[in-house]
Amino acid sequence: xxxSELEKGQRAIVESVDLEDDIKKRFSSMGLSRGIIxxxxxxxxxxxxxxxxxxxxSCIALxxxxxxxxxxxxxxxxxxxxxxxxxxxKKDCCEFGC
Amino acid sequence: xxxxxKVAIVGQPNVGKSSLINAISNAKLHVGNFSGVTVEKKExxxxxxxxxxxxxxxxxIYSLNxxxxxxxxxxxxxxxxxxxxxxxxxxxxxLSRNLIFSLQLMDMHKKxxxxxxxxxxxxxxxxxxxxxxxxxxxxxxxxxTSAKEHKxxxxxxxxxxxxxxxxxxxxxxxxxxxxxxxxxxxxxTLQKSPHFRDDDYARFIAIRLLDRDEQVYKIIHDxxxxxxxxxMLEKMYKNLELEFDEDSTTDILSxxxxxxxxxxxxxxxxxxxxxxxxxxxIDNILIHPILGLPIFLFFMWALFQLTFELGNIPMxxxxxxxxxxxxxxxxxxPKGMFNSLLxxxxxxxxxxxxxxxxxxxxxFFGLNLLEQTGYMSRAAYLMDGFMKRFGLxxxxxxxxxxxxxCTVPAYMAARTLKNPKDRIITMLVLGFMSCGARLPIYxxxxxxxxxxxxPGNVLFAIYIGGAILGLIVAKILRxxxxxxxxxxxxxxxxxxRFPSSKALFMDLWIKTKMxxxxxxxxxxxxxxxxxxxxxxxxxxxxxxxxxxxxxxxxSSKAKAALxxxxxxxxxxxxxxxxxxxxxxxxxxxxxxxxxxxxxxxxGLAAKEVVVSTMGTLYAVGGESGASKGxxxxxxxxxxxxxxxxxxxxIMIYSPCLAAMSTFxxxxxxxxxxxxxxxxxxxxxxxxxxxxxxIL
Ligand SMILES: Nc1nc2c(ncn2[C@@H]2O[C@H](COP(=O)(O)OP(=O)(O)O)[C@@H](O)[C@H]2O)c(=O)[nH]1
Numbered sequence: 001x002x003x004s005e006l007e008k009g010q011r012a013i014v015e016s017v018d019l020e021d022d023i024k025k026r027f028s029s030m031g032l033s034r035g036i037i038x039x040x041x042x043x044x045x046x047x048x049x050x051x052x053x054x055x056x057x058s059c060i061a062l063x064x065x066x067x068x069x070x071x072x073x074x075x076x077x078x079x080x081x082x083x084x085x086x087x088x089x090k091k092d093c094c095e096f097g098c
Numbered sequence: 099x100x101x102x103x104k105v106a107i108v109g110q111p112n113v114g115k116s117s118l119i120n121a122i123s124n125a126k127l128h129v130g131n132f133s134g135v136t137v138e139k140k141e142x143x144x145x146x147x148x149x150x151x152x153x154x155x156x157x158x159i160y161s162l163n164x165x166x167x168x169x170x171x172x173x174x175x176x177x178x179x180x181x182x183x184x185x186x187x188x189x190x191x192x193l194s195r196n197l198i199f200s201l202q203l204m205d206m207h208k209k210x211x212x213x214x215x216x217x218x219x220x221x222x223x224x225x226x227x228x229x230x231x232x233x234x235x236x237x238x239x240x241x242x243t244s245a246k247e248h249k250x251x252x253x254x255x256x257x258x259x260x261x262x263x264x265x266x267x268x269x270x271x272x273x274x275x276x277x278x279x280x281x282x283x284x285x286x287t288l289q290k291s292p293h294f295r296d297d298d299y300a301r302f303i304a305i306r307l308l309d310r311d312e313q314v315y316k317i318i319h320d321x322x323x324x325x326x327x328x329x330m331l332e333k334m335y336k337n338l339e340l341e342f343d344e345d346s347t348t349d350i351l352s353x354x355x356x357x358x359x360x361x362x363x364x365x366x367x368x369x370x371x372x373x374x375x376x377x378x379x380i381d382n383i384l385i386h387p388i389l390g391l392p393i394f395l396f397f398m399w400a401l402f403q404l405t406f407e408l409g410n411i412p413m414x415x416x417x418x419x420x421x422x423x424x425x426x427x428x429x430x431x432p433k434g435m436f437n438s439l440l441x442x443x444x445x446x447x448x449x450x451x452x453x454x455x456x457x458x459x460x461x462f463f464g465l466n467l468l469e470q471t472g473y474m475s476r477a478a479y480l481m482d483g484f485m486k487r488f489g490l491x492x493x494x495x496x497x498x499x500x501x502x503x504c505t506v507p508a509y510m511a512a513r514t515l516k517n518p519k520d521r522i523i524t525m526l527v528l529g530f531m532s533c534g535a536r537l538p539i540y541x542x543x544x545x546x547x548x549x550x551x552x553p554g555n556v557l558f559a560i561y562i563g564g565a566i567l568g569l570i571v572a573k574i575l576r577x578x579x580x581x582x583x584x585x586x587x588x589x590x591x592x593x594x595r596f597p598s599s600k601a602l603f604m605d606l607w608i609k610t611k612m613x614x615x616x617x618x619x620x621x622x623x624x625x626x627x628x629x630x631x632x633x634x635x636x637x638x639x640x641x642x643x644x645x646x647x648x649x650x651x652x653s654s655k656a657k658a659a660l661x662x663x664x665x666x667x668x669x670x671x672x673x674x675x676x677x678x679x680x681x682x683x684x685x686x687x688x689x690x691x692x693x694x695x696x697x698x699x700x701g702l703a704a705k706e707v708v709v710s711t712m713g714t715l716y717a718v719g720g721e722s723g724a725s726k727g728x729x730x731x732x733x734x735x736x737x738x739x740x741x742x743x744x745x746x747x748i749m750i751y752s753p754c755l756a757a758m759s760t761f762x763x764x765x766x767x768x769x770x771x772x773x774x775x776x777x778x779x780x781x782x783x784x785x786x787x788x789x790x791x792i793l
Contacts, residue, residue, distance in 0.1 A: 019586075021310065021346065021348065022165065022516075023586050023588070024348075024349075025161070025165070025352075026160070026163075026165045026586075027588060028161075028352045028356075029160040029161030030160055030588060031192070031194075031195040033349075033352055033353070034353065035353070035356065036356075041378070042381070042385065042386075042387065043387060044385075044387055044390070044479065044480055044483055045387040045388055045391070046483055048482055048483025048484075048486065049479055049480075049482040049483055049587065051381070051385065051591065054195075055194065055195070057191060057193075058191075059377075059591040059593075060589060060590050061475070061476075061479035061482070061587070061591055062587060062588045063482055063483075063486070063492070063586065063587040065586065066587070066588065
């Protein structure tokens with residue numbers, strides 16, 4: 001599933017970022033890289049841009065065009081712990097808002 | 099001579115670096131530019147008993163894989179400059195993301211201090227940062243600070259001195275065994291070149307090369323060992339990517355760092371509950387998909403209303419003050435050239451400008467608040483889709499809005515755009531965002547001609563009109579001259595934070611000082627020239643002619659009328675009159691008289707000069723120069739159509755000299771410089787002419 005297809009409020013784990021090297025590095029230094037849990041907080045009118053919360057800590061805005069190239073796997077709702085690729089478990093704090 | 103310790107302050111944007119610097123006690127702040135570029139360079143000097151500490155604040159940078167030109171400046175400094183200690187500031191709220199960058203910095207294997215800022219926010223959430231854990235894991239000193247509550251800030255200088263004396267560098271970051279092997283091998287090869295004798299430096303370069311850092315690759319490119327390194331690298335890229343099943347070695351290193359950073363955070367950050375999301379609640383309203391845009395427009399509208407209405411209250415008072423001083427000095431000082439220079443030339447001009455200080459301060463305050471609270475990046479997010487339709491992206495929105503304040507820093511802010519085409523389009527249309535210095539002219543004209551309408555609304559319409567024109571021109575430029583897509587839009591949205599009132603007022607105070615200084619020096623000087631040009635050459639013939647007529651005149655009314663006629667005649671025959679006559683043909687189709695023409699041209703030096711020149715030119719022959727006098731003078735002398743034409747010219751034509759030279763410094767291509775210098779004036783004239791004809 002692509003990041004652009006996520007519903008508002010849905011959480012997902014990032015599987016891959018298939019963008020050009022430059023912008024991929026940019027995303028990763030802003031905290032969006034493989035293995036991270038994210039949540040779509042909202043979209044703008046017409047869904048041109050997305051407001052996404054990363055790893056329960058920082059928020060970024062990105063446009064749909066790039067979001068189409070980010071592969072994600074949605075993770076179930078509910079409280080508890082969720083697995084994070086690359087090691088470790090994280091308390092699922094994203095449950096409260098963004 | 100004390101020994102100097104050179105410190106580079108590095109950190110991601112919004113971690114509170116500037117607040118921290120402002121909070122350091124006894125520090126001297128010096129603001130300049132990085133050599134050759136117009137990126138602001140803040141240096142902090144601190145004297146202690148044993149050392150001088152010289153700290154350079156680098157622009158916020160997300161990682162060593164510099165993306166924007168501004169980040170490039172920070173990176174260049176880190177790679178090329180000589181310094182003793184890296185002071186890495188991180189935000190406790192986004193610790194793991196920040197630490198990824200810290201790990202890149204640690205690859206340099208220099209002396210380093212980690213400053214974890216905003217601990218107050220973690221503590222208020224009931225969390226805790228384990229300083230000792232971080233220290234032992236990273237092997238570098240860690241300081242927990244809160245710039246807001248002034249905690250831990252003064253520990254920074256103590257720690258710098260301590261670290262300078264010690265001979266202890268940061269821990270090495272060890273990557274996966276397979277990566278380490280390659281780093282070692284590569285570093286060995288690099289050391290064959292005299293450039294990379296130093297073990298640490300060779301290792302750092304090797305890591306950067308494996309990280310596919312193009313800039314570092316270019317350094318290698320010109321060296322004799324290039325061929326050997328190049329073929330070795332190619333093989334390593336291929337093998338590593340196979341072994342790790344990744345697209346690029348960059349990903350391998352990023353994943354490694356992300357995992358280390360994540361585990362560091364697990365060890366060091368103890369956070370019971372995630373915050374309930376105050377920012378989230380505010381965002382639900384402020385960047386609502388449908389309400390978001392109207393709310394933003396409302397904020398802007400409210401700002402311009404306040405700018406006009408609130409700013410107008412002290413205006414009369416300031417104007418009155420200047421008129422009083424003027425009248426007093428005119429009587430007090432001996433009659434003569436100096437008296438006239440001061441009371442007819444400088445004071446009305448400076449007064450006409452200073453009157454608008456309150457308006458300008460309100461505007462700046464509002465824009466500052468939008469920026470500092472974190473709302474501006476939300477507005478950029480809201481506008482991204484809209485801006486894309488005009489060939490720009492959301493991030494360009496930030497420099498455009500700051501253009502309402504002052505064009506110069508706005509040009510510099512365009513450095514946060516990576517794509518050169520995006521940058522140049524943004525900069526070419528930035529002038530259409532009316533800056534604060536144009537405000538006095540608008541306020542003057544509005545007060546003279548639109549007083550019956552809601553002045554705040556007219557002002558808002560002018561600013562919005564400029565913005566819309568800018569977007570249309572951007573679209574045209576994108577389709578005609580700069581074909582291609584705008585760069586991808588990605589931007590951080592920091593949580594809402596209310597800036598400290600101290601910081602806000604500090605900023606206003608600096609603005610006020612700068613404005614008064616400009617009014618007292620540059621504007622005063624310009625008005626002296628204008629006055630001189632308008633008062634000379636003395637024409638005794640005309641004067642004598644009129645003197646006799648005035649004496650013969652019967653009523654005092656006729657006398658006054660003749661006096662005015664005399665002054666007008668004298669002005670027309672002055673140097674300035676000749677200049678005005680010379681340029682009049684250009685402006686005549688717009689209904690301008692020569693005084694307006696001269697004022698507009700003088701405005702190319704600085705927009706304040708338009709008003710000050712009008713102050714001088716229309717004041718001559720009047721009883722009181724500055725303030726309300728000027729408004730009624732303008733109303734008497736200028737017709738409505740010409741006033742609208744003037745508004746349009748001011749809205750569109752070239753910005754001031756300072757802005758133009760900033761543009762030249764930023765854009766090296768002569769073709770664009772020439773284009774930039776000419777086209778706004780042509781557009782301005784066409785608009786003004788059309789308005790004059792149609793109305
Ligand atoms: N709560 C809190 N807020 C801070 C702290 N330091 C800075 N801020 C706020 O964070 C925002 C960004 O700070 P700034 O110094 O502009 O960040 P810079 O981009 O790194 O220079 C401002 O609104 C500051 O008031 C801190 O220690 N605690």
